[in-house]
Amino acid sequence: MKDPISLEMEHIHKKFSGIAALKDVHFSVKGGEIHALLGANGAGKSTLMKILSGAYRLDEGTIRLDGRKLNLNSPRDAKASGIHCVYQEVDAALVPQLTAAENIMLDQLASSQGGWWKSPKVLQQRAKDALKQLGADNISIHRKVAELTLAEKQMILLARILIQEAKVIIFDEPTAPLSQEETDAFFRIVHLLKDRGAACIFITHRLAEVTNHCDRVTIMRDGSHVFTGETSGLTINNLVTQMLGKPFEEEFPKTEVPVGDVILEARELRRGLKVRGVNLEVRRGEVLAVVGLVGAGKTECSRLLIGADQLESGEIRLLGRNVCLSQPADAAALGIVSVPEERRKQGILIHENVERNLSLPILSRLSTFGFINRKRERQHADSLVEQLGIKTSSVKQEVKYLSGGNQQKVAIGKWLHTDADVFIFDEPTKGVDIGAKSDIFRIINELALAGKAVIYFTCELDEGMGIGDRIAVMCEGTIVKEFKRGETNQEQLLYYASGGVEVEE
Ligand SMILES: Nc1ncnc2c1ncn2[C@@H]1O[C@H](COP(=O)(O)OP(=O)(O)OP(=O)(O)O)[C@@H](O)[C@H]1O
Ligand SMILES: [Mg+2]
Numbered sequence: 001m002k003d004p005i006s007l008e009m010e011h012i013h014k015k016f017s018g019i020a021a022l023k024d025v026h027f028s029v030k031g032g033e034i035h036a037l038l039g040a041n042g043a044g045k046s047t048l049m050k051i052l053s054g055a056y057r058l059d060e061g062t063i064r065l066d067g068r069k070l071n072l073n074s075p076r077d078a079k080a081s082g083i084h085c086v087y088q089e090v091d092a093a094l095v096p097q098l099t100a101a102e103n104i105m106l107d108q109l110a111s112s113q114g115g116w117w118k119s120p121k122v123l124q125q126r127a128k129d130a131l132k133q134l135g136a137d138n139i140s141i142h143r144k145v146a147e148l149t150l151a152e153k154q155m156i157l158l159a160r161i162l163i164q165e166a167k168v169i170i171f172d173e174p175t176a177p178l179s180q181e182e183t184d185a186f187f188r189i190v191h192l193l194k195d196r197g198a199a200c201i202f203i204t205h206r207l208a209e210v211t212n213h214c215d216r217v218t219i220m221r222d223g224s225h226v227f228t229g230e231t232s233g234l235t236i237n238n239l240v241t242q243m244l245g246k247p248f249e250e251e252f253p254k255t256e257v258p259v260g261d262v263i264l265e266a267r268e269l270r271r272g273l274k275v276r277g278v279n280l281e282v283r284r285g286e287v288l289a290v291v292g293l294v295g296a297g298k299t300e301c302s303r304l305l306i307g308a309d310q311l312e313s314g315e316i317r318l319l320g321r322n323v324c325l326s327q328p329a330d331a332a333a334l335g336i337v338s339v340p341e342e343r344r345k346q347g348i349l350i351h352e353n354v355e356r357n358l359s360l361p362i363l364s365r366l367s368t369f370g371f372i373n374r375k376r377e378r379q380h381a382d383s384l385v386e387q388l389g390i391k392t393s394s395v396k397q398e399v400k401y402l403s404g405g406n407q408q409k410v411a412i413g414k415w416l417h418t419d420a421d422v423f424i425f426d427e428p429t430k431g432v433d434i435g436a437k438s439d440i441f442r443i444i445n446e447l448a449l450a451g452k453a454v455i456y457f458t459c460e461l462d463e464g465m466g467i468g469d470r471i472a473v474m475c476e477g478t479i480v481k482e483f484k485r486g487e488t489n490q491e492q493l494l495y496y497a498s499g500g501v502e503v504e505e
Contacts, residue, residue, distance in 0.1 A: 041405025289468025
């Protein structure tokens with residue numbers, strides 16, 4: 001048998017504008033293993049992997065593949081050495097107007113060498129075979145990629161990687177937006193790639209994925225390597241302690257808050273196939289958790305509540321009065337604000353700096369005679385950065401350079417000092433580390449304590465149970481069941497979320 005692939009990264013250093021993101025990092029991975037790479041938001045995981053995939057240049061250090069030193073100046077160099085990656089933002093790697101087959105064979109199509117194997121028939125057959133091997137042959141190779149779901153698009157990328165016989169595959173949080181079933185299907189493929197001898201590097205914030213699927217784990221903290229070892233024998237608690245550098249207990253601290261009058265009410269909301277008659281209400285000081293599987297219609301429902309999409313029928317009442325929301329700005333003006341699921345596209349201005357993102361909703365308050373008071377803007381941003389523990393080199397840093405989880409904190413933080421009454425969160429903890437997650441729960445508690453009403457849409461049932469005063473279960477576009485806090489459990493929620501019906505006793 002051939003020796004397994006071995007990849008080593010040694011003494012890796014990387015600075016951004018003089019600030020160290022990676023300090024003397026060591027990382028190694030072997031063929032035939034799934035190696036988890038863990039760390040809190042901003043620990044440097046993506047940066048290390050961008051160096052390995054040729055997207056960033058390292059300042060110092062060496063990378064060796066099977067003992068041979070690599071000089072990676074571009075993603076093309078990395079691919080030529082057999083290093084590939086699957087990011088969460090799959091769209092960047094796909095061409096939506098092309099078919100599934102063309103996307104799978106994209107690199108072959110783009111290469112300058114011709115030959116018999118470039119005939120459409122041969123390419124299609126190879127694409128089809130690849131999907132079959134992945135157990136994803138339900139995807140027609142003739143479909144345009146634009147029409148596929150996120151999970152299907154990921155399959156296209158995986159099929160491409162399979163054909164290219166990748167040696168090293170980097171997975172940067174691919175499972176964060178997937179449902180449990182999709183995640184299981186995804187891992188079956190990671191195991192298949194591992195069994196074929198690939199070295200698989202897996203980044204995730206869902207720690208159960210590490211203990212269930214990964215052979216070894218490397219943990220980073222503040223840009224440094226802190227631990228590498230076998231996962232067998234490690235508990236989630238061990239992992240968290242290493243990640244945060246301190247023991248961590250409470251994930252869902254919940255403060256009891258007196259509940260007041262109804263602030264927001266939705267009656268029979270309908271739009272398309274996804275929202276089919278939603279009724280809900282939320283009171284002052286109350287957190288309503290709406291739980292449901294991926295695809296249940298939660299995002300679509302939350303978009304109606306903030307005017308991002310228009311109602312086909314139904315009513316939204318704020319403090320007893322009917323309101324008509326044509327756009328999110330209308331909702332914000334009335335005191336209904338949201339932290340959307342796709343923060344990159346909707347929640348934040350990616351090319352603006354942290355300070356401006358945080359101050360935008362209250363610019364008028366920070367201005368005198370139409371001029372922004374820079375000092376107050378600065379103070380406001382500094383205090384939010386401190387309050388939320390946003391990891392950034394300075395408030396002047398552009399948000400696009402923040403790590404994923406820290407971008408999420410900015411998307412939440414910008415609303416905190418507004419005088420909004422209703423806060424709508426759609427999957428706010430996606431891609432957020434466990435420490436930051438508990439910060440977000442703390443913030444939600446503080447909002448409730450200040451008499452705000454919170455609606456929290458999530459597919460993580462335990463989060464819903466942890467944070468909600470009431471837990472509403474959504475399935476196929478309607479609320480099918482509601483529970484008070486403490487009166488339900490995960491099995492019961494899952495039963496109703498997956499279409500279970502009430503049995504008369
Ligand atoms: N292009 C860049 N310019 C400036 N700073 C950057 C850049 N890329 C990353 N950083 C900084 O480097 C640090 C590490 O970021 P990185 O994205 O590697 O974190 P991460 O471990 O992947 O976090 P997450 O779990 O949130 O994705 C962060 O402080 C980030 O702001
Ligand atoms: Mg990252």
